[in-house]
Amino acid sequence: MFIRLIWMAAVVAWSKIQKWSVMMGFHPAWSEISTWIERSERLFIKKLSRNDTSWADSAKNGHQNGFFIPRPVAESDFFPELKNTNPAKPHILDAEYPAFWPASGEIRTATIKFFSMRNPDNKDKAKPRYEWQHTGVPKDQFRSLSPASLLVVGRLKQTLSGTKYWYIVVDSVSDEAEIIETRFELGATFHYGLFEPAVSAEPASESDQLITELTKAVKDGTLEQFIKEQTLPSPSILAARAQNAWLEENGFADLSPFSILHPGDAVMSISRDIEYSIYKQAEVRFRAAQVARLLLHGGGDPVVNLVRSFSELDSIFLSAAQMRKSRAGLSFELHVERLFKDGRVRYGAQSVFGGRRPDFVLPDVGALNEKGDAVIVSLKTTLRERWKQLALEKPFGTIFLATVDDRVSSEAIEEMARNSISLVVPESLKKAKESAYADFDNVLTFRQFFDDELRQKRPAFILPL
Structure with a gap:
């Protein structure tokens, strides 16, 4: 019980020490979001598509507005039950209910409509429409959102001010979006889902096993030895474990991008899902051992040690x-490099030229110096404004930015197109409704990059078998 309390205290401390952004406009900080989550019995989280938000940025008031x-x-049974309220239109089911928007502190009448079939008066009446439209939302909170932002909806345990539902929009570039993705383990292919707020991110068996081991170490006086044994695997070891797990699960012998139908999706899954899961298991053990050393130092009172060592605890979680x-950036680099290796693509990694060090140069840095047909491939797991530095590399070769x-x-x-920079993205992201990639010619999939830009246009970059 004692160790379990220590473990719970560490988890609480971690959640409170996370970097919270200040409330800006209609996007609340995590402290407020987490309060509403704790009050809820169930959550609906959706990654917003362009259709979900484009109406808010339009000067026209369209029919959607939601x-x-x-x-x-x-x-499911998450939302109120829909019924036909207009006998003259039996094909329309709807429901009205009050919804609370904490960011603006207002309660609005929300409307959900489902057109079970097209209007019987139309010629195409036999074609069903599977659209549930949710309207009655504050336009300002959906305006100027970054692609793939999140909508978090909670159904409260107890009715508050006459409503059981609350809604918060979270911009995808905010710290809060990252916290939500981590807490609810939203994977690379996440679009929407229903969640139980009380479910721990760590499987009970893993947590219980760690608690048992820590308890035994304290009882046997071997805590220091236990702590020394907890290490974080090196990036290369983590990458190899994740790659092998994907290969075994999908039945491939290697990660050649010319034999995998969707190499970009494979890299994204390996990096963001498989490797991250492996890393978290090691991280929990490593950080728990560090916290245990602080709280149990010298056999003293854990509360006293917690207060006196708070700055050290802060440093642990900041680290x-x-x-x-x-880790995320290096992970991405190692997996893309594996694509090059297994695909027999000629490349140089971290080559220095002109005071710059791109992630990869194809076929090698010599081609850059000779101003030949060289390709510069830079990697960024998240772009923001950091891509602009790549424009300085334009005179040296063709630039591709993978993300x-x-x-x-x-x-x-x-703006990247104006600077002759092409994006390379996973195949599923190119066509995803939540991203802005589909309509741009300077956005290629990994499949297109390897097939068109390398095998077709630059076959000399690929070594013969």
Whole structure:
């Protein structure tokens, strides 16, 4: 019980020490979001598509003015039951209910409509429409959102001010979006889902096993030895484990991008899902051992040690956050390099030229120096404004920027095109409704990059078998 209390205290401390952004406009800080989550019995989280938000940025007031509810969620018992309220239109089912928007402190009348078939007076009446439209939402909170932003809806345990539902919109580039993705383990292919707020992110068996081991170490006086044994695997070891797990699960012998139908999706899954899961298991053990050393130092009172060592505890979790971000970038690099190796693509990694060090140069840095047909491939898991430095490399070779970020705006993509920079994204992100990639010619999939830009246009970059 004692160790379990220590473990719970560490988890609470971690959640409170997370970097919270200040309330800006209609996007609340995590402290407020987490309060509403704790009051809820169930959550609906959706990654907003362009259709869910484009109406808010339009000067015209269209007929939508809201978002769509996915069919599996609409057919669950999360939202109020829909009924026909207009006998003259039996094909329309709807429901009205009060919804609270904490960001603006207002209660609005929400409306959900489902057109079970097209209007009987129309010629195409036999074609069903599976659209659940949710309207009655504050336009300001959906305006100027980054692609792939999140909508979080909670159904309260107890009615508050006459409503059981609350709604918060979370911009995808905010710290709060990252916290939500981590807490609810929203994977690379996440679109929407229903969640139980009380469910721990860590499987009970893993947590219980760690608690048992820590308890035994304290009882046997071997805590220091236990702590020394907890280490974080090196990036290369993590990458190899994740790659092998994907290969075994999907039945491939290697990660050649010419034999995998969707190499970009494979890299995204390996990096963001498989490897991250492996890393978290090691991270929990490593950080728990560090916290245990602080709280149990000298056999003293854990509360006293907690207060006196709070700055050290703060440093532990700050280090954890920094390592997660740096790990993500290096992870992406190692997996893309594996594509090059297994695909027999000629490349140079981290080559220095002109005071710059791109992630990869194809076929090698010599081609850059000779001003030949060289390709510069830079990697960024998240873009934001950091891509602009790549424009300085334009005189040296053709620039491709690979990313797994689905939050890049149309304006940024257009500016990249003006700077002769092509984006390379996973296949599923290119066509995703939540991203802005589909309509741009300077956005290629990994499949297109390897097939068109390398095998077709630059066959000399690929070594013969």
